[in-house]
């Protein structure tokens with residue numbers, strides 16, 4: 001029997017925290033000033049929630065691809081953001097798709113799209129469903145909604161070991177993709193935090209960012225050619241290492257979030273699996289020194305795989321640091337050569353800014369149970385979504401948001417965001433929200449700061465509280481020159497700010513493209529462009 005996924009929260013159903021573990025978690029967060037009453041919200045049974053009747057019957061030729069049972073519809077209603085989890089727990093499934101289809105081939109997909117266009121059915125392409133921006137939740141109820149789950153279109157189809165490329169179907173989940181590349185000694189080396197439950201097609205459609213801090217870590221750096229089914233026809237691009245032939249067709253699909261077509265497969269650039277690794281955590285008393293050291297490292301030409309600066313609170317909550325200092329986690333890796341000298345140089349740069357390194361760890365010592373800040377932080381990273389779900393069940397407000405800005409603009413943006421979130425917390429709850437910051441990615445011209453917010457919730461008002469905090473944070477980001485999203489995508493939730501930041505002539509071009517490729521406007525209405 002296959003291991004069941006959670007329909008309401010993150011990941012595997014059996015990894016959700018039980019009552020005892022949740023009680024311990026509540027006690028732990030209370031120590032940080034987040035009072036919770038210890039009551040764990042019950043997970044409802046979708047069969048008892050009275051989902052709206054499906055408004056759609058598939059043609060006989062497609063019926064065997066389609067499902068309407070409550071559990072399947074419930075699991076495809078929302079993504080995996082905090083507000084999705086809370087609404088699932090409350091049984092708020094008004095936006096459930098009428099039907100969920102599982103195509104097994106590109107021909108199935110073409111037939112499903114033809115039917116949707118002919119019968120005016122909204123289509124939501126669905127990969128792993130890990131969107132945190134409302135990307136898979138069709139809120140427009142003016143017509144029936146068909147969710148197309150692409151996980152049946154999976155697998156590595158072809159590997160070109162000479163050119164180091166692989167042709168992979170869009171519905172392939174991260175672990176399956178890496179498992180199938182492993183016998184060739186190759187890896188895509190794209191590891192978003194959601195890796196276990198997200199798909200290649202979803203990564204491409206959202207321009208996902210992997211967890212490496214620098215170098216080729218974004219999926220758009222790794223893609224060589226894309227194949228897409230649109231209502232106007234099937235598009236496949238030429239696989240070449242580079243081309244100056246006009247604007248890149250692949251760029252049209254990257255970040256299109258299911259609004260222009262459905263990605264069915266892609267050629268991606270793969271590489272040898274790393275063999276050499278070295279890592280260190282560097283302690284800083286002053287955050288400003290740590291920021292300057294991080295900038296020095298990324299502007300030095302070194303390309304650390306990990307260059308994650310945790311502020312004081314993030315160091316305490318995420319990496320078990322008890323002395324009130326900040327931590328810069330540094331890591332280097334290579335398939336070809338030892339990386340100790342690169343690590344040593346990065347540490348030297350940190351020392352020059354007042355940093356104190358813990359003892360560096362070499363590959364064989366980099367186990368999850370190693371008692372250092374790097375390992376402790378990695379553990380927290382993997383289990384964080386399960387902890388978030390438990391806190392949501394306990395009534396807390398816990399969510400993340402992210403941006404990117406220039407180094408010159410970082411101090412002002414950081415101060416404005418922390419201030420806006422703290423004040424929003426006071427205005428709503430009478431107590432400031434806790435907010436932590438880390439850099440997920442760093443570039444020579446600026447960092448990508450990632451914020452986590454913890455606030456006391458009020459049962460029944462958690463989503464409204466989060467939405468107010470999110471508006472305050474987003475306004476502060478945009479007012480200080482940051483992007484509304486560095487890697488979480490636009491979806492439906494970031495539309496108000498995306499529309500303001502997008503140049504008008506570009507919006508015109510995007511609308512015209514949408515009209516040309518999807519004249520009936522069936523693809524993911526409400527996302528990116530109207």
Ligand SMILES: Cc1cc2nc3c(=O)[nH]c(=O)nc-3n(C[C@H](O)[C@H](O)[C@H](O)COP(=O)(O)OP(=O)(O)OC[C@H]3O[C@@H](n4cnc5c(N)ncnc54)[C@H](O)[C@@H]3O)c2cc1C
Pocket residue numbers: 010079080081124125126127128129130131132135136150170171191192193194197198199200201202203204205206207208209210211256257258259261262263264385487488489491524527
């Ligand atoms: C705990 C957690 C951690 C996360 N960590 C990261 C991270 O480290 N980096 C990061 O970038 N993001 C992260 N995300 C966000 C999310 O995982 C990414 O956006 C991911 O790329 C979505 O992939 P998916 O397969 O789950 O797509 P889905 O959530 O199913 O879909 C996302 C969007 O893409 C569209 N889409 C999906 N498949 C296709 C397709 N084949 N063709 C056309 N459109 C399609 C959908 O319609 C939707 O608009 C995280 C989310 C969670 C919940």
